[in-house]
Amino acid sequence: xxxxxxxxxxxxxxxxxxxxxxxxxxxxxxxxxTAGVGLVGALGAGVLAWAxxxxxxxxxxxxxxxxxxxxxxxxxxYASDDQLMAQLAKERRIFVPIDxxxxxxxxxxxxxxxxxxxxxxxxxxxxxARAGVTDLFARHGRRPLGASTITQQVAKVMLLNSNVLTLxxxxxxxxxAIKMEEVLSKDxxxxxxxxxxxxxxxxxxxxxxxxxxxxxxxxxxxxAEAASLAALxxxxxxxxxxxxxxxxxxxxxxxLDLMVENGVLSREQADQDKQEPLLPxxxxxxxxxxxxxxxxxxxxxxxxxxxxxxxxLNGGLEVHTSLDQSxxxxxxxxxxxxxxxxxRARTGWRGPVRHVDNVTDSNWTAQLDRIVAPSxxxxxxxxxxxxxxGTRVGWVEHGVPRIATLLWSDIVWARxxxxxxxxxxxxxxxxxxxxxxxxxxxxxxGAAVTMDAxxxxxLALVGGWSFRESQFNRxxxxxxxxxxxxxxxxxxxxxxxxxxxxxxxDDSPISYGNWHPRNYEHDNWGPTTLHDALRESRNLxxxxxxxxxxxxxxxxxxxxxxxxxxxxxxxxxxLGAVETTVLKEAAAYASIANGGHVVQPSLIDDIQDxxxxxxxxxxxxxxxxxxxxxxxxxxSATSPIVPVGGAANAATLPTAPTAAxxxxxxxxxxxTDQRPVLASEASSxxxxxxxxxxxxxxxxxxxxxxxxxxxxxxxxxxQDFHDAWFAxxxxxxxxxxxxxxxxxxTLGKNADGGRIAAPIWxxxxxxxxxDRPRVDFRVxxxxxxxxxxxxxxxxxxxxxxxxxxxxxxxxxxxxxxTEALTATDTGADSVVSDSENDMGxxxxxxxxxxxxTSQPNAxxxxxxxxxxxxxxxxxxx
Numbered sequence: 001x002x003x004x005x006x007x008x009x010x011x012x013x014x015x016x017x018x019x020x021x022x023x024x025x026x027x028x029x030x031x032x033x034t035a036g037v038g039l040v041g042a043l044g045a046g047v048l049a050w051a052x053x054x055x056x057x058x059x060x061x062x063x064x065x066x067x068x069x070x071x072x073x074x075x076x077x078y079a080s081d082d083q084l085m086a087q088l089a090k091e092r093r094i095f096v097p098i099d100x101x102x103x104x105x106x107x108x109x110x111x112x113x114x115x116x117x118x119x120x121x122x123x124x125x126x127x128x129a130r131a132g133v134t135d136l137f138a139r140h141g142r143r144p145l146g147a148s149t150i151t152q153q154v155a156k157v158m159l160l161n162s163n164v165l166t167l168x169x170x171x172x173x174x175x176x177a178i179k180m181e182e183v184l185s186k187d188x189x190x191x192x193x194x195x196x197x198x199x200x201x202x203x204x205x206x207x208x209x210x211x212x213x214x215x216x217x218x219x220x221x222x223x224a225e226a227a228s229l230a231a232l233x234x235x236x237x238x239x240x241x242x243x244x245x246x247x248x249x250x251x252x253x254x255x256l257d258l259m260v261e262n263g264v265l266s267r268e269q270a271d272q273d274k275q276e277p278l279l280p281x282x283x284x285x286x287x288x289x290x291x292x293x294x295x296x297x298x299x300x301x302x303x304x305x306x307x308x309x310x311x312x313l314n315g316g317l318e319v320h321t322s323l324d325q326s327x328x329x330x331x332x333x334x335x336x337x338x339x340x341x342x343x344r345a346r347t348g349w350r351g352p353v354r355h356v357d358n359v360t361d362s363n364w365t366a367q368l369d370r371i372v373a374p375s376x377x378x379x380x381x382x383x384x385x386x387x388x389x390g391t392r393v394g395w396v397e398h399g400v401p402r403i404a405t406l407l408w409s410d411i412v413w414a415r416x417x418x419x420x421x422x423x424x425x426x427x428x429x430x431x432x433x434x435x436x437x438x439x440x441x442x443x444x445x446g447a448a449v450t451m452d453a454x455x456x457x458x459l460a461l462v463g464g465w466s467f468r469e470s471q472f473n474r475x476x477x478x479x480x481x482x483x484x485x486x487x488x489x490x491x492x493x494x495x496x497x498x499x500x501x502x503x504x505x506d507d508s509p510i511s512y513g514n515w516h517p518r519n520y521e522h523d524n525w526g527p528t529t530l531h532d533a534l535r536e537s538r539n540l541x542x543x544x545x546x547x548x549x550x551x552x553x554x555x556x557x558x559x560x561x562x563x564x565x566x567x568x569x570x571x572x573x574x575l576g577a578v579e580t581t582v583l584k585e586a587a588a589y590a591s592i593a594n595g596g597h598v599v600q601p602s603l604i605d606d607i608q609d610x611x612x613x614x615x616x617x618x619x620x621x622x623x624x625x626x627x628x629x630x631x632x633x634x635x636s637a638t639s640p641i642v643p644v645g646g647a648a649n650a651a652t653l654p655t656a657p658t659a660a661x662x663x664x665x666x667x668x669x670x671x672t673d674q675r676p677v678l679a680s681e682a683s684s685x686x687x688x689x690x691x692x693x694x695x696x697x698x699x700x701x702x703x704x705x706x707x708x709x710x711x712x713x714x715x716x717x718x719q720d721f722h723d724a725w726f727a728x729x730x731x732x733x734x735x736x737x738x739x740x741x742x743x744x745x746t747l748g749k750n751a752d753g754g755r756i757a758a759p760i761w762x763x764x765x766x767x768x769x770x771d772r773p774r775v776d777f778r779v780x781x782x783x784x785x786x787x788x789x790x791x792x793x794x795x796x797x798x799x800x801x802x803x804x805x806x807x808x809x810x811x812x813x814x815x816x817x818t819e820a821l822t823a824t825d826t827g828a829d830s831v832v833s834d835s836e837n838d839m840g841x842x843x844x845x846x847x848x849x850x851x852x853t854s855q856p857n858a859x860x861x862x863x864x865x866x867x868x869x870x871x872x873x874x875x876x877x
Contacts, residue, residue: 071095071196073316073610074208077299079289079323080459080605086288086296088303088313094207095316095610098191102219104264105206108230109194111258114150118186122151122177150193151177157196199229200236213241213280223265224273227255228280241280249278291332294463294473295323299603306616316610321603322457327450330767331460335448335737336378338760339465342739343442346748348417350440352424353383359423361387364394365401371425376441376469378429384436386424393428393436404430410438441465444747446739447474448760449586450768451601453593453734455621458603459768461583472742479579480740483753484537485716485725486563486576488592488687490546491534493557495683497549501531501690501797502788504808505544517543517575520717520752529790529808531797534690535698537715539575546574548811560598561678563588576718585727586736592688593712593729595681595778597673620675625667641796644788644806681780682800688712688777689797695728697793703728703758709769710776713761715753721746724756731775733768737761 074089098106110117116124148156155176180189199209209229210218216225231239231251241248256270265273288296299321303312311317353374356367364385373383384395387403391411394403406428414420428436442465450460463473472478495501507525510517519539525532533541546554554574555567563585564578580588583601590599606617678684691712695704699715703726713728722744727736737757740747747756779785783798788806799805 069192070316070610071192071205072314075303075312075315075317075319077296077319077321079292079321079325081325082320083289083325085292085321085323085325086300088300088317090313091204092202092208092212093195093204094211095195095205096207096218098187098194100218101191101194101206102221102226104223105218105221105226105229106190106194107262107264108223108226108255108259109206109233110150110190111262111264112230112255113153113233115258115262117150117190120149120151122149122179122181123174124149148173149177151180151189154189154193154196155180157198197233198236199232200240201242215281222273222276223259223269224252224256224276224278227259227273228252228278230255241278245278252278289325291329291462292323292325293467294475295321295328295458295461295603297463297467297471298461298473298476302604303607317615318608318610318612320605320607322452322459322605323603324450324459327764327768328460328462331448331450331764332462334760334763334767335446335462336465338737338756338763339442339444339446339739340439341759342444342747342751342756343440344413346751347443349414349420349438351418352386352420352426354425355421356385356423356425359385359387365396367423368394368396368425374427374441374469376466377427378439378466381427381429381439382436384426384428386420386422386426388422390420390422393426395428395436402430404428404434404436407431407435407437414438441469443741444739445474445742446737446760447478447582448735448737448764449475449582449601450733450735450764451586451590451599453590453599453729453732455618456587456590456599456601457605458583458586458601459733460764461603474738474742475582477581478738478742479581480723480738480744481576481578481718482563482580482585482725482727483576483716483718483723484539485585485714485727485736485753486558486574486578487534487537487542488691488714489558489561489563489588490542490549490554490574491530491690492592492679492683492687493549493553494530494545495686496557496679497553498800498802499530499545499811500799500803500805500807501686501795502529502790502799502806502808503811504529505533505541505548507533507538507541510540510543515572517572527791527808529795531690531693531795532790532792534714535693535793537694537699542574543571546571557678558588560676561588561591562598562600576716582736582738585725586734589727589729589736590734591678592684592691593731593734594684595780596677596679596684598676598678600675620673622672622674624670624672626670641785641787642805644786682783682798685777685780685783686798686800691728692777693793693795699752699754700726700728700758702754703762703765705762707762707766707769709774711765712777715758717752717754721748721751723747724751724753726753726757726761728761728765730765730769730772731777732772733765735761735764735768737764 071093072089072091073093073095074087076084077086077088079085114124152173155173195205195207197206198204199206201209201212203209203212206229207218209232210216210221210225213228214221214225221229228241228248231248231254234251238244239248239251253274256265256273259265260267260270299319300312303317303319306312307315307317354371356371359367364387368383368385371383377383382395382397384393386392386406387394391406391408392403393406394401396402411420420426427439427441429439430436445464446462447464448460448462449458451458461475463475463477464470494503504527507519507528509524517539520537524540525538528538528541530541530545532538533545551569551571551573555569558564558567558578563580567573567578570577587599587601590601591597600620602618604616607615609615691714692710694700694715695711695713700713703713703715704711709730711728711730713726716725716727717723718725723738723740724747725736725738727734729735737760739756739760779798782801784801784805785796786799786805787794787796789795797805
């Protein structure tokens with residue numbers, strides 16, 4: 001029997017079971033309901049979470065692109081000496097494989113951005129927890145502390161392309177990071193990150209940043225400089241060392257401390273690195289090299305035309321060009337000097353850049369600071385202020401005011417047109433003797449091209465006075481009349497039809513209707529050899545030669561040479577009343593200089609992709625191997641010059657050896673020329689012989705001054721002196737120079753190619769030939785050199801085996817073909833001119849110049865009456 005005091009306080013039924021009162025029953029029921037609701041809610045939340053996860057997973061971008069990821073990369077253009085000339089890019093980035101990135105750079109970024117990178121699986125849970133606690137207790141009202149790994153950053157930038165701070169983006173970022181870690185190696189992820197990260201100043205990736213901030217390649221960075229780059233991802237603008245040097249310095253030192261914490265640096269080394277000043281070298285953007293802008297712009301245009309803008313600018317192309325940088329700079333300087341010389345001799349001073357009143361010796365620097373220098377002002381010029389007294393000029397150089405005296409000769413020259421006075425903002429060039437010379441930007445323009453005569457490789461290309469002032473390239477885009485520089489192609493067509501240089505055509509007046517062409521000198525020589533006619537640029541002989549040949553033959557020669565695309569079949573075109581460019585004319589002359597092979601001008605030697613595979617290279621000339629034959633006679637020293645007198649018998653004249661050369665010796669490299677043939681080597685040499693005398697004894701004398709090398713060339717002057725040309729070559733170099741106004745107008749009385757363009761050509765060729773060995777024009781084996789009297793001079797020409805040296809044979813009468821001229825032949829049905837000035841306005845279908853200029857809407861200039869009479873559409877001299 002149980003003692004009463006041990007009896008339970010809870011009632012029991014007769015079987016000893018506790019009796020549950022109603023209030024406990026309700027509690028258990030409520031608990032069951034709550035548990036049920038919680039379970040349903042948990043299930044619902046799970047379903048919702050799974051649906052959300054599935055949706056996020058379905059919306060994730062594919063990571064397949066990262067497996068073959070090739071970031072947009074700078075395309076680089078190199079000069080012929082492999083000097084970096086220019087870079088093409090929308091985003092400035094230089095791709096570097098992970099193995100080529102120095103360890104100090106990788107470790108600096110890992111220490112500050114993701115020190116657990118090689119141990120986590122894409123998401124660093126410890127970093128997330130640490131950031132969460134910090135955000136909760138220590139960052140009230142501030143942007144949440146980030147905990148993204150490098151893998152997550154790659155996912156965000158490369159795949160999500162979004163900076164919106166939302167939970168959805170963070171979830172996607174994490175999911176992508178985990179997937180990336182399953183597919184890509186750690187090194188591949190780090191490579192993508194270090195080459196793609198935005199590091200401010202418009203640069204992406206560590207290689208471009210090293211060049212931009214420190215002007216160094218990656219492998220030359222110090223630990224402090226690597227830390228400076230690693231400081232940028234947090235805020236490329238706020239820690240930009242150019243904009244905020246103090247903040248950048250503090251952040252750099254923090255990165256060095258983090259590198260110590262992660263065992264990358266010792267404390268002693270970090271403290272030493274902190275003493276290194278933060279002095280980023282502000283270097284100009286790589287390229288273009290000085291004076292190479294015209295060349296680089298043309299290469300860029302060709303690349304975009306061949307590969308499209310996206311690949312050309314973002315494809316990481318390595319483009320090796322033919323540019324000779326020293327020659328390019330020299331040609332630019334010489335052309336500018338020639339334009340300044342013309343401008344100073346033919347025009348006066350056009351006035352100041354701007355005039356400011358009340359200028360004093362104390363306030364001129366402030367006044368000058370408000371004036372913007374003209375875009376066409378050269379780098380060596382200075383914008384100055386004429387000070388009280390009218391002879392002193394002040395300018396500011398590197399922040400330091402300078403004052404010098406203006407040359408008295410410049411003051412006299414300026415006063416011929418207008419007075420100079422205190423307060424005039426003028427352009428000056430400091431001189432070695434402490435004075436300054438007055439300068440002004442010429443209104444006349446010019447262009448020059450130098451190329452290799454054998455290959456067509458363009459060595460220098462200058463498209464105008466200043467690329468900054470106008471990007472219109474007058475060497476490749478301006479269509480201008482070549483004038484008499486076209487005539488050698490008429491004579492080449494004649495040589496191809498078996499006409500000899502000593503053949504005579506009548507130099508007498510020709511008229512048809514209202515077309516009355518004349519010679520430049522307004523005189524007539526009667527029967528004249530082709531040698532003399534080309535040497536002195538006789539228009540009437542050239543017309544008779546073209547009429548005898550037929551304009552079809554002349555046009556086909558010019559078109560095949562690439563001088564013109566489509567040539568009108570009218571006689572004025574034989575005098576140069578067609579349109580061409582400086583580059584096209586240089587290539588056409590190269591076809592003569594190299595012995596008759598058609599030359600395609602080439603600025604690009606080869607193009608490689610980012611992997612170094614060659615995408616393109618010229619195939620016109622190919623190398624093979626074989627037995628080398630003994631060379632044919634190379635110059636006039638080894639090819640005898642036969643004197644010719646009276647009626648010499650061709651059968652008695654010595655000819656070149658005809659015996660088959662002996663082939664022996666080991667195999668040697670041979671050059672195979674696969675280009676089309678414009679004319680035979682013999683015909684080309686005959687024209688070369690005549691063009692040599694153009695410089696030696698003809699209209700191109702100024703071109704040859706001081707040059708002791710074999711050279712040949714031709715002057716060119718278009719109607720009404722609109723265009724002045726000189727085109728010429730040595731055996732291996734071709735140079736063409738053009739001078740004129742963008743909107744065609746006269747250069748002035750007697751401003752012909754021999755006076756305006758030839759001196760510029762002369763100086764460029766002296767530079768081009770300076771470091772080259774002396775070579776002579778190769779005499780073909782089927783050519784006999786003969787000295788004879790042309791009736792005006794003693795000349796040496798080449799004659800083919802079926803020609804009588806020095807003789808002229810009857811070609812159905814002198815100038816045959818002109819007797820039956822029609823309006824179609826002469827173009828007179830569309831050219832009806834009584835004066836030279838009228839012919840300057842001839843319709844386009846006659847070949848009259850309609851130059852394409854950078855100012856297409858400029859009004860047509862008023863042409864002054866030159867008083868030169870009726871010379872005819874086309875070449876003058």
